[in-house]
Amino acid sequence: MMMPQFHLFLPQMRMSFETVVERARVAEASGFQGIAFMDHLAPPFAEQHDMWEAMAIASWVLAKTETLTVGHLVLCDALRHPAMLARQVTSLDHASGGRFELGIGSGSMPHELVTFGVTTNGPAGRIRRLAETLDIVTGLWTGESLTYSGKYFTLEQAQQLPIPTRPIPIIIGGTGRLTVELVARHAHWWNVPVNELDRIDARRVEIGDARISVQLMVAYIDDDSRRADIIALVERRFGNALWRPSILIGNREELTEQFAALQNKGVERFYIWFIDFGNPRTVAAFGRDVIQAV
Secondary structure, three states: OOOOEEEEEOOOEOOOHHHHHHHHHHHHHOOOOEEEEOOOOOOOOOOOOOEOOHHHHHHHHHHHOOOOEEEEOOEEHHHOOHHHHHHHHHHHHHHHOOOEOEEEEOOOOHHHHHHOOOOOOOHHHHHHHHHHHHHHHHHHOOOOOEEEEOOOOEEEEEOOOOOOOOOOOEEEEOOOHHHHHHHHHHOOEEEOOHHHHHHHHHHHHHOOOOEEEEEEEEEEOOOHHHHHHHHHHHHHHHOOOOOHHHOEEEOHHHHHHHHHHHHHOOEEEEEEEEOOOOOHHHHHHHHHHHHHHO
């Protein structure tokens, strides 16, 4: 069994750039291999709060860290022209010495795309646009001249240099038929919703060479005397959420056992979203206790 990867998922809202960097550096020092941000025009279900733009925060954290892989769960395809996206990714790849990954999807909050006048495309249309984006981005990364004619984009002898320093890892999430077809064609990682993990074996033949990742909300009990308080915090913040049952709660031994069970299902990367939004104490303790144990 391969050693799993742990990436911190940190929505870049309600905190300053300095606070984000602090959490990223603590994660880096604590054994996390990467960090991932979100990509929205306004924070989902929290529009009254501050939030930073996805590529800007990724760039800043890459500049302020040394080893962390940086990416997103996930960039929203509709917000960027594929030629601009290809250029942005290549630039961050070179600037960071190969530490940027492209997590991309068709948009998890369609209403915000309507609110901000981006698109009224339905799910199938957004996925077809994503398919064209991936064709174009990967084509431009070759450095060769690209002519492309699709429903959403047309390019004529388009070329971009330099090419990336390495094959850029692509992360795609979702379990719909059209999405899984894109995973098989383009993705290095398939990010699977927690409620679909039991179907991994049945669908493995559909995803090509993609490896399995999963995003998990975690309540880490680093001190058993705080167990009641931490569980109460989970109930207060997430008790009514549909995905409340999927939150992992436990101390070192309990979480280690749960991660081992997920590894046995084929999961090789865990995106950890802490219920306390990445408090440095929690991140450091989780790295010291759980990552080292797993």
